[in-house]
Amino acid sequence: MTKTAPRRSRARPVQDPSQDTALPAGKATINDIARLTGVSKKTVSRVINDSPLVHPETREKILALMKQLGYTPDPQARGLAFRRSFLIGMIYDNPTAQYIVNMQYGALDALRDSGYELVVHPCDSTQEDYIDSVRRFALQQKLHGVILIPRVSEDEQLAAALREIGVRYVRIASIPLDAGPQMVVTQDRQAGTEAANYLESLGHRTLGLITGPRRYRSTIERGGGFVEGLNERGVELPADYTYEGGYTFESGVAGAEYLLAKSPRPTAIFACNDEMAAGVYKAAMRRGLSIPGDLSVVGYDDSPLASQLWPALTTIHLPIRDLGRQAAQMLLSDEPAPDEAATSAPRLVTPQLVVRDSSQRPKG
């Protein structure tokens, strides 16, 4: 070892580092930095890891050389020594394309220049072994943490499995399912109630509801909040004016066809996402019903689709990109002390009603 070191420095002669073009960008190692600055690699390591135990001058000298050589520590080597990687996993189960992509953009916003990268991991939560497959993924990649998106974020067994193997996670969900630092809460119930208040205040008394699948927590919250909101204002939503959709366009069509055949016909429909609301448009068009003249429609998400529909859709704004950004940020931040963590409040995101052109007072 004591022999090879000098030999290497002769093989790659670097007298004046400022003149040096022999080291290709991104190929310098901690040993090069240590050798050229005349310190041990441990000291360089301290600078890499922001240790306060380095003399300011030494630190400056090292940082300057790193910058000059375009040195960045090798995440694999660092990871091997740390026994974990610099990868964040995003785990999800088939929401809409817009939802996934915006969530990814948000997470990447937070990860930019952090040295962490995003590894995507869609899965099928209806499969028996999906938890095991996520566990294997997290374990093998030694993930720094994972972001869980509905509906997998609502699965307590998944969360338990991740805790058991010591993998950090942040869950994005309708309600607080975990301690503060593990949660971004979208408060869907509140949004459902807001939709109800709005439509009731316009004068609607006969309403229809198209929910997501029963196994989604958001279905309980959005739908439940809507029904509650109506009840509080003295309007009842009969059980047969609710249709269980699948958060898909086609199920929105089917739901609207079911509801619009009712007598009395609802004058307003709340669809629990924009895709289904678009389906309601199609069904209404086919029946020759005009929106909002004959039927008011309110959606949920405020995806690009909402402003593309004609008339533009009144909907609940969900800041998806922001959710992704916050979740990733929480994974990067240092863990608070366990006792604080248990009691600290989760991040609350407040959904907002966006009134556009698909809703008005009912006729007559």
Added chain:
Amino acid sequence: MTKTAPRRSRARPVQDPSQDTALPAGKATINDIARLTGVSKKTVSRVINDSPLVHPETREKILALMKQLGYTPDPQARGLAFRRSFLIGMIYDNPTAQYIVNMQYGALDALRDSGYELVVHPCDSTQEDYIDSVRRFALQQKLHGVILIPRVSEDEQLAAALREIGVRYVRIASIPLDAGPQMVVTQDRQAGTEAANYLESLGHRTLGLITGPRRYRSTIERGGGFVEGLNERGVELPADYTYEGGYTFESGVAGAEYLLAKSPRPTAIFACNDEMAAGVYKAAMRRGLSIPGDLSVVGYDDSPLASQLWPALTTIHLPIRDLGRQAAQMLLSDEPAPDEAATSAPRLVTPQLVVRDSSQRPKG
């Protein structure tokens, strides 16, 4: 070293491996496998890397123990020794959400159980330093390879930069821009011609075209193929019946508004993606024009949107998921000899016209 080994095996006593629960799943190392099977770790390494230089019985014994302990080699350690990672990068510049997500699903189809993971890397090709940022990403992560999606796949400077640093890539593009093993070719010109042939055969003589941005190769190919196809059949498309859109819904609306104000008014519009075609629907609706009665519309992509529109959109089917799958597969496969590589044919994907309800003979 020779002292620690026996001590470790006493610290974790493993008499009969089948009874052993001391080694937590996914925590065994190459040393455990070597020790418990009584071979050197080099031999275990040979099994991991499918070397033929292992006695079949030895191999079986090792494989059996690996399976039993749930052992998988640590990708970080392997990567550090190999000087590359087991990560595939997907590089793209803001296409539609459906496009991105399907491409990701496709790539993941090919990567499943391969030991490779997908790292997503959106970027902004209008930024000066984007090539440098992709280069840093590939270098720092020591990517096994990257998948380039339009429009970044069309950037020769990016491709050159990647070649220079020795990072493998597969480009998905309209035309062959590289040697066979680096290309998945979507043959957009052919598709544009097919759209032209179809509309001309219906009897349309006055047509409109809404393209993507000029800097996209697909614009040249789809638009050019369309114009060529019409010309070959004796129909001319005047320059002012072409509108340069931006592959967005809004630009589709603007393009249709421009074209539908023309006199004579086109009886058919070819929009170079489905999003813009949806914009054409909106503009037509606003003007009280019925589709396909007053206006035939043909799109491109066959995204879910196409069958959701009403009437359902006639469009060119692009098998996006399949493109992603093929590209990833090509990155995983062994490199052919350089001389073969240069001459071998690229993967050709044949776009297919899907006739739905948005097109018919012109009136009168």
Added chain:
DNA sequence: CTGAAAGCGCTTACAG
């Protein structure tokens, strides 16, 4: 067909 030694580029644990 098999293995001992050295190394990939970092960090931890310890000593000063």
Added chain:
DNA sequence: CTGAAAGCGCTTACAG
């Protein structure tokens, strides 16, 4: 504030 030694879990280069 600084460093020498050992180690993370693998592979390469060499020897047999």
